[in-house]
Amino acid sequence: MTRRSESSSVSPDMRLFVHHRTVYRFSEPQDRVIQMLRLTPGSHVGQNVIDWRIDVDCNARLRPGRDGYGNETAMLYVDGPLSSVSLAVTGEVLTEDRAGMVAGAAEPLPPELFARSTPLTAPDEALRALATEVAGDGGPPLDQVHQLMATIHRRMRFLPQKRSEVRPAGASFADGQGGATDFAQVMVCAARLLGLPARYVSGHILRPGHQHEWHEAAHAWAEVHVPDYGWIGFDATANRCPDDHYVRVAIGLDYRDAAPVSGTRTGGGSEVLDVGVRVGMDQSQA
Structure with missing residues (x-):
């Protein structure tokens, strides 16, 4: 096809x-x-x-x-x-590098739908504490989401090998390590705890210096609907907003919707x- x-x-x-x-x-x-x-x-x-x-x-x-x-x-x-x-x-x-900002994509659903949790993005006490910590520092929502992304990146270790099972966000955060899917679902869950709609994104990423290598899974990140800006991508695995190295493929409430x-x-x-x-x-x- x-x-x-x-x-x-x-x-x-x-x-x-x-x-x-x-x-x-x-x-x-x-x-x-x-x-x-x-x-x-x-x-x-x-x-x-x-x-x-x-x-x-x-x-x-x-x-x-x-x-x-x-x-x-x-x-x-x-x-x-x-x-x-x-x-x-x-x-x-x-x-094109648009600093993670999404425009012109198919959007059949309102942002509010992405505020609800799923079994894979259900919050637990540790994730609630993370969101409370980030919110406690104050600042506009965009700054809080950037801080959230940096905190998740700092507290979790990236494992490039694909896991055989997809874990809930709470289990991944408690483990302190995981693949891109784990990082993305933790980011989605915590952003919703900040009161912001968030969604899971599957896609691909160019890794400079590794262009001839095969990787065991597609990439994943989160998009958060930020007041006055709209949807913006946040990749907690790399601690950056998606740029021209990314190809965005599918979205959903969690991994299962965008697998x-x-x-x-x-x-x-x-x-x-x-x-x-x-x-x-x-x-x-x-």
């Missing part, structure tokens, strides 16, 4: 090439696999998708659509018997999921 942008109005600071591979291997042949794919970014101010393609290594049907959060989706249907399924995503995106791949299968046995992501500045590096 190939998609090209109809817009070319962005004056880019960066041209990024993305390659995202997902391989399912099953211990027993499967009768059918159905997956929801949130792998395709949208164009908006500061991000212009030039080319984006999803390829499947077997006879499959892809039905494009859009979910309730405005994310571009594709339903994948594969009939068996099959012992594995491989997805290859390649794309070219022009990006790159999710779905069901018909058949017994177990499965092993292998994910690899590489982002570069030229075609050969993606």
Whole structure:
């Protein structure tokens, strides 16, 4: 499935090439696999998708659509018997540094909806104490969110390896370490405790000096709706607002709403999921 942008109005600071591979291997042949794919970014101010393609290594049907959060989706249907399924995503995106500010993206829902918690972003006493500490220092909301991001970055250690399970924000914060998903969900939970709508974002990041390396997961960060500014991205993993090194793909209340791949299968046995992501500045590096 190939998609090209109809817009070319962005004056880019960066041209990024993305390659995202997902391989399912099953211990027993499967009768059918159905997956929801949130792998395709949208164009908006500061991000212009030039080319984006999803390829499947077997006879499959892809039905494009859009979910309730405005994310571009594709339903994948594969009939068996099959012992594995491989997805290859390649794309070219022009990006611009807007200091994390989001404009022109699909926004079918009001910001107030993102003020509610979910099981993965439910607050506990430690996270309430964190929000109270940040709020106690006073200052305008934008300064408080920046302080919150810096505090989470300082108190948690980043683990680049992908975890096999997705943990609630409270468990990740208590553990003091985690991947980008953990950092993003902690940031979302704590920002809501400050009284600000916040949402989870999945996407990709260019890591200078690591453009030829495969990473085990896509990146993730948070967006917070700040009075007088609107939606702004905050990446607690890197302690910075997303810039032209980022490709924004999907949003949701938590990880499950924006997961790159999710779905069901018909058949017994177990499965092993292998994910690899590489982002570069030229075609050969993606």
